[in-house]
Amino acid sequence: MSKQQRAERTRQTLILAAAEVFDTDGFAPSSLTTISTRAGVSNGALHFHFVSKNALAEAVGDHAMASLRQIARPREAGQGRALQLLVDTTHALAFRLGDDVILRAGFGLSSDATWKGSTDLRQYWVDWVGDVLAGAAAEGALAEGVAVEDAKAVIAATTVGFEAMGRSQPRWFSRQMFGKFWGLLLPRLARADALGSLKPDGSPGLVAALPL
Numbered sequence: 267m268s269k270q271q272r273a274e275r276t277r278q279t280l281i282l283a284a285a286e287v288f289d290t291d292g293f294a295p296s297s298l299t300t301i302s303t304r305a306g307v308s309n310g311a312l313h314f315h316f317v318s319k320n321a322l323a324e325a326v327g328d329h330a331m332a333s334l335r336q337i338a339r340p341r342e343a344g345q346g347r348a349l350q351l352l353v354d355t356t357h358a359l360a361f362r363l364g365d366d367v368i369l370r371a372g373f374g375l376s377s378d379a380t381w382k383g384s385t386d387l388r389q390y391w392v393d394w395v396g397d398v399l400a401g402a403a404a405e406g407a408l409a410e411g412v413a414v415e416d417a418k419a420v421i422a423a424t425t426v427g428f429e430a431m432g433r434s435q436p437r438w439f440s441r442q443m444f445g446k447f448w449g450l451l452l453p454r455l456a457r458a459d460a461l462g463s464l465k466p467d468g469s470p471g472l473v474a475a476l477p478l
Contacts, residue, residue: 277315279305281329284322285371289433293323294380320383323375327385330372334387337362338394341401348402349456350464352395353448356425357441357468359391363429364439373429392422407460417455441467 283305287296298319302312316322337359341351363370375381376388396418403414424447432438448466456464 273315276305276307276311277325280307280312280315280322281325282368285326285330285368288323288326289367289371289374292380293319293375293378298322320381323381324383324385326368327372327375327383327387330369330375330387331385331390333362333366333369334359334372334390338391340394341398348398348405349407349452349460350469352398352402352421353452353464353466354468355394355398356421356448357444359425360428360432360439360441360444363432364436370429370433373426374433377430388426391426392418395422395425407457409455409457412455420451 280301284296284301287301287304291300296319298312299309301319301322302309305312312322316325338355341348363373369387372385372387375383376386396414399408399414399417399421402408408414408417428438428443428447437443445467448464452461452464452466
């Protein structure tokens with residue numbers, strides 16, 4: 267392994283260790299000594315890669331945002347089936363939150379008042395939900411009287427609430443939990459003639475890919 271490869275491996279190890287510490291302790295109480303110990307490197311090695319705890323948190327946030335953008339990609343105009351895309355993406359996000367500590371830490375940092383970083387995963391998620399709902403409205407898939415802004419507020423707040431609850435109780439990240447949520451919401455959200463084709467537990471391809 268080259269020196270450059272070793273340096274990159276150490277950097278990734280530090281980002282993962284920092285995410286684990288931030289996820290359990292929050293930003294302010296976390297110490298660089300705790301992070302370097304968890305990563306199995308010296309404080310000197312940590313400071314070689316990151317000049318401060320804030321810089322390390324920025325790296326965690328950047329990695330988390332990259333993961334979120336892969337899960338919730340910008341929707342292409344005319345793509346169709348916006349509501350099913352919304353359902354499927356919430357399921358995929360829930361699974362990844364339970365499985366990916368860097369993504370989970372990124373969401374945690376976004377709501378941590380002691381950290382003032384440049385990435386805000388929660389705001390990205392809120393904006394993405396609004397964009398997809400606007401697409402559903404353009405498709406004529408929303409029930410009469412449903413306002414995009416009202417639906418965005420309910421869905422974004424509920425899914426972010428699941429993310430917060432899942433930190434201590436992983437069942438909130440389960441497909442059953444999100445399936446129940448959508449089972450309750452879709453009859454109010456979707457136009458009656460579109461409701462029959464929607465799958466609150468996720469589309470067949472998603473169901474095959476994700477565990478219960």
